[in-house]
Amino acid sequence: DGGITQSPKYLFRKEGQNVTLSCEQNLNHDAMYWYRQDPGQGLRLIYYSQIVNDFQKGDIAEGYSVSREKKESFPLTVTSAQKNPTAFYLCASSISLSRVNPQPQHFGDGTRLSIL
Amino acid sequence: KQEVTQIPAALSVPEGENLVLNCSFTDSAIYNLQWFRQDPGKGLTSLLLIQSSQREQTSGRLNASLDKSSGRSTLYIAASQPGDSATYLCAVPGTGAGSYQLTFGKGTKLSVIP
Numbered sequence: 001d002g003g004i005t006q007s008p009k010y011l012f013r014k015e016g017q018n019v020t021l022s023c024e025q026n027l028n029h030d031a032m033y034w035y036r037q038d039p040g041q042g043l044r045l046i047y048y049s050q051i052v053n054d055f056q057k058g059d060i061a062e063g064y065s066v067s068r069e070k071k072e073s074f075p076l077t078v079t080s081a082q083k084n085p086t087a088f089y090l091c092a093s094s095i096s097l098s099r100v101n102p103q104p105q106h107f108g109d110g111t112r113l114s115i116l
Numbered sequence: 117k118q119e120v121t122q123i124p125a126a127l128s129v130p131e132g133e134n135l136v137l138n139c140s141f142t143d144s145a146i147y148n149l150q151w152f153r154q155d156p157g158k159g160l161t162s163l164l165l166i167q168s169s170q171r172e173q174t175s176g177r178l179n180a181s182l183d184k185s186s187g188r189s190t191l192y193i194a195a196s197q198p199g200d201s202a203t204y205l206c207a208v209p210g211t212g213a214g215s216y217q218l219t220f221g222k223g224t225k226l227s228v229i230p
Contacts, residue, residue: 042120045217059217101147109159112157
């Protein structure tokens with residue numbers, strides 16, 4: 001059964017600590033995305049990746065970093081530089097990153113990050 | 117910059133009622149529009165995707181329409197059930213260089229009362 005798996009479901013961060021959120025997909029999709037969702041706001045794009053070893057900043061990349069060493073995996077690190085990290089983080093993927101024919105995005109179940 | 121608005125922010129209806137959720141967008145040069153459902157504490161589930169060349173898409177009790185020229189889409193839910201209670205989001209790709217980047221509305225929170 002294909003899909004996107006995010007872990008952990010809940011994560012707590014101490015002051016000055018970096019934490020990494022996992023996102024794995026078995027859909028054979030080339031493109032992957034990270035979004036942040038805050039109460040009462042729409043989803044905002046943090047980073048996206050078109051293909052392995054390539055990624056680009058979205059609207060709110062400051063304080064975050066990503067890597068794309070494997071097609072299936074797109075981990076997100078929330079660094080200590082992100083001063084307001086408490087939010088719900090969603091990972092998504094799509095078949096490709098097409099400008100002419102944007103493909104539907106499929107989402108994982110999210111990770112809720114809180115500050116201790 | 118594309119902006120997406122969903123009205124109302126919340127809606128409560130009795131079970132069995134037909135209802136319409138609204139989505140409007142400012143830049144009509146979109147390639148498609150996607151409707152999602154989000155249950156509390158969960159990720160997004162894609163419900164319907166309408167290509168810019170289409171006017172309607174149907175899936176079971178759901179029907180989504182798209183009017184690009186007026187910058188509007190509606191999601192019609194027939195014979196609502198308590199299991200339909202969730203937040204419904206619409207999203208459109210950007211235009212030009214950012215066309216892969218989805219812009220989301222803030223959602224409509226639907227409650228269907230048994």
